[in-house]
Amino acid sequence: MKREIGLLGGVAFISGTMIGSGIFMSPQFVLAYIGSPGASLLIWAFCGVVAMFAAMSYAELGSIIPESGGEFIYILRIYGSFPAFLAAITFVVIVKPFGVAAVAISIAKYATAPFYTGCDPPQLIVKCVAAGVILTVAVVNILNVRLAVKIQVVFLFIKVLTLTLIVIGGIVALTRSQRVIVQNLSPDHAFKGTQYSFSTTGMAFYQGLWSYAGWYNLNYIIEELKRPQVNLPRAVIIAISLVTGLYLLVNVSYLTVMTPKELISSSAVAVTWGNKVLGSWGWIMSIAAALSAFGSLNGTFFSGGRVCFVAAREGHMPDILSMAHVHRLTPSPALIFTTVVSLLVLIPGDFQSIVNFFSFTAWIFYAITFSGLLYLKIKKPELPRPYRVPIILPILVLIAAVFLVLAPIIDDPQIEYLYVTLFIFSGVLIYIPFIHYKLCPNLLTKLTIFLQLFLEVAPAEKNL
Template identity: 75%
Template structure:
């Protein structure tokens, strides 16, 4: 009798509807709602205009997520944007997406989230001034390492953490909303200044640059709407749970964000909000007095849950890109016992720690958003191509074509508006970095030069990390 062939490793389908909702909304509700309100208000110049931006960002996130849902049922593989571009446009643009995602998008996203955790934790101890940048960076690095360790050890625990932290986040946001209602009933002085019709839009700034920057900050707060597309192979009944989780999650988050911003504007003046480095802490000090530190801790825990969800889904893109031959083979492997993509997680953590060194929160978010929406535009154009040229493809879920068209227009605006109206050297750096990928792709991916160059290192790391190749789970 022939020897039985060992079964290949596969990622397990362990994410149900509850876990899916937790991954999407739990990642979205994070640092953004506690860090971005002051930046949006500063960019737009008026409370009314800032609330309009928050609402529009929610609409864009819903339309974009529903468009991605159709792609996720047409191409039911993990990897998100990478696998969609690979299947529609081919390996070359997919490689550029993978490089951008692994070296810019995810590391900058993780760095921004970890900085917000550090800012809120340290705000408890530095009540009268901003914490030292060295302390912020060190605390942010510790947060990154804790989240990475959890995701490396056990995927199921990471999902459970997401569910628990989601409930804690929603409770914290409901508390802020309730506090704003109570404050409004007790005194109307601040609300009269901020939200009365005659004052709500006073001082609004109209320019392509400020509008683009405000959308960058707002959409950062909704970042995570496409998370489930990164883990489709680990999702139970994706054709059913993907659209349901998206609609439930983004509707919940949009409603909470609008009400929380109204609460902020009820309790604080516009000047206080714009000058705050930790808006939840400022809100807590005004409403709770000496117990204001509770809100700072709640904001830190919220950002921690968001960072955990981002790590869980983001590492899968790195994993899938390597599995398709666009990155070193070691990144496509999973731990033989834990079945987690530990090499991809370790790599993502290392790059995120490097990004922490020079970055500040606002510049990190602008850099992240510029590159992210560039590739969102490419993916949406691919969906439009499939809807027009290949209508015969099986689609368990469909969206009206007007939705991806509208989001595609928004994505083009977000990429071009800041460059046209207020060009900055950072956007040139981002463009040059993306173009530099050609020096890697052409010799090593397209022509496959030096195929054995990394073999010895791959074997060593495979034995050291106890990992093995994993197959697709379709």
């Protein structure tokens, strides 16, 4: 596959994936979990700091191990095959499909909201629209890499314009009346009702960090990034600084016109804000939010297919998933597989539960990856690294990751967390016969040959 992504494309893949469904849907969940407007703003700010430190740490890892694949390839090179396989199967089957499904649901809710004023759209309609959106993004990514990159850049501008509109609208509303924001953010009310338990704080962070999901995106596609040693850290700093500033201003704008009760009860915060500020033109926010989330879905899907592709290339997934189309140069089998799993996840899931279990599962492997960076910094400082960060950054992010994994379990244990953990470790049943001993049923070989001919794909080499 070719290096098609420059600095602007890199910024678009990070910030364009981060700015999506989260800032339009997560504010009410963050506020509901943490309990007060002031504390919710602190959560949003701290999530931005965590995302920045985490992305900068990943940038150093990317300079040491300049291969696509994100957590999978880093764990493979540092800790070996077995933990890398657990990471691969978890990201391919749970994390990435859950992320795709959650964003698709948010797009569907915003796209159908104008047709169901005063009530929530039927779940069947939402799921059908979400499935259509996933299939549309899949077709785009399978057909052309350049088209997917252009879509990401164009939709980034739409996202920034949308959030800027919300910020300006909040300023205009503030000039008309300061009653609501004074009630929300005055010293007497800003932190009133704050819930300080480990579980509620952890869940609030899950929802907030979901809105920053995408800080790691370029590490999945380093082999398709031009001048990665330079463009990776630059794109990270530009993108996350932009997103954090916009998120804080947008949340203040929400609190300028909505009380905490109104914000929590809203099924689509941006639509409620639009109805209050824009009046009869409030429907514009539904369209803008849906388009914004579409760009995020494109970035999530793009990177998700690469994890599957790289894992298969390293022998941790079926060979067919490591192949690329002979003409279009896209990893079409891996993208098709990601599409199928995402559609299956979509059937039983709802937005809030998908985000919570996505975050819990993902941060387990983020923590392992940060510990790997610490190992390399301490034990192998001689490795060439064009970009490096102070050791305190991965230490702080590792502490945050451990907190995010343990806090909900300690304070409010749920059986679903046990199911996720059992699923991760059940990978040993597949790893021992098929990866360690390399058993390959004859039927799988015949199926691989058939699919290779049918899909017009061939093995792809690394682009280092």
